[in-house]
Amino acid sequence: MANQPSASKGLKRFYRSTGADLPFDNPLRSHATGMEGYFWRVTLPESGQVVVALIGVNDDKAGGTWATVGLASHPSGFLRAAALDGATADIHGLGARTTDGRFVADGNSVRVDLGPNAQLKLEVDNQVPWPRRRVGASSWFHSIPALNQYWHPHLLGGIARGAAVIDGEEISLDGGTVYAEKNWGRGGFPAEWWWGQAQGFEDRDACVCFAGGRVETGPLGVEVTALVVNAGGKFLRLGDPLLSPVNAEVTDEEWLLTGRSPRYTVEVHGTAELGAAHVLPVPLPEERRNIAAALEHLGGKLDVTVTQRGRGVIWRGNSDLAGLEHGGRDRAEAEAARRGGTPDGAAGPVRPFTP
DSSP states (O other): OTTHHHHHHHHHHHHHHTTOOOTTOOTTSOOOOSEEEEEEEEEETTTTEEEEEEEEEEEOSSSOEEEEEEEEEETTOOEEEEEEEOEEEOSSSSEEEETTSSEEEESSEEEEESSTTEEEEEEEESOOBOSOSSOOTTGGGGGSTTOSOEEEEEESOOEEEEEEEETTEEEEOTTOEEEEEEEEESSSOOSSEEEEEEOOOSSTTOEEEEEEEEEEETTEEEEEEEEEEEETTEEEEEOOTTTSOEEEEEOSSEEEEEEEOSSEEEEEEEEOOGGGOEEEEEEEGGGTEEEEEEEEEEEEEEEEEEEETTTEEEEEEEEEEEEEEEEOHHHHHHHHHHTTSOOTTSSEEOOOOOO
């Protein structure tokens, strides 16, 4: 009997190591999967600028860890990315850092130093966290072990304080709106996925985000899209394949989503020109290298309409500073080749950092 609590903790630790979470568990803690990814996005509507920072803590399954890191901006088109040796993800809460200290983040701040032309010091005030404690954005999919990918937008708003240095230019982030999410999985990313996020609406408190792709565990798989709207005094999470399905039609330049629940319909239309996309790094954890596999726009257009049964349209918004992504290795590498090569750091093995 004395060993029962220890055995129970060990079983729960093993369950979480598959990537799954029990209801009311904290998905922000590290699961110790193949990849634990963290992403922050600052939108500055007045200046028309966007700054994003990302880190993936990767386990090579040979006793080592490494990190995929990046700092990018719009409209400059700037990107600095790297694959750095040594990284940790916090097992107690939200947090990730590289061993060399070039990327350090927790639930309140992000610090990035990728050389004198790529730096970030961000504090987040007045945070708007995910409002439902029972499950995250992936709903009951969070409870299924060993999926290839899980997704949770844990911060749907916040006020930025700090500054970024982008290609040598200092940008004040003070007063910008902040979004943050976490994604994780046993082997990195699916073969194809789509994603979007927007603030910068006329309703400054509004936040819309979505993520979709083929979710797999072993030989089983299903295509699913989760869609979240926090706007107009409503919080909606759609994407349950039976109760609130979301249909997605995605190309490299257009994102069409329609989600329906018994009470609400959400229509999303995003557009962006392929040539304006950033080619972002995606990790191959066990191979200790990044590949160019994500085409992400930082300044796309997004129109959103929310309709309530019996009441008609209850919220409508548009943003010209939307993040829109269509992921997949073949299309990203083809686009990089069309441009004459992959951006520095967006692909390649772990190596010593040079500013």
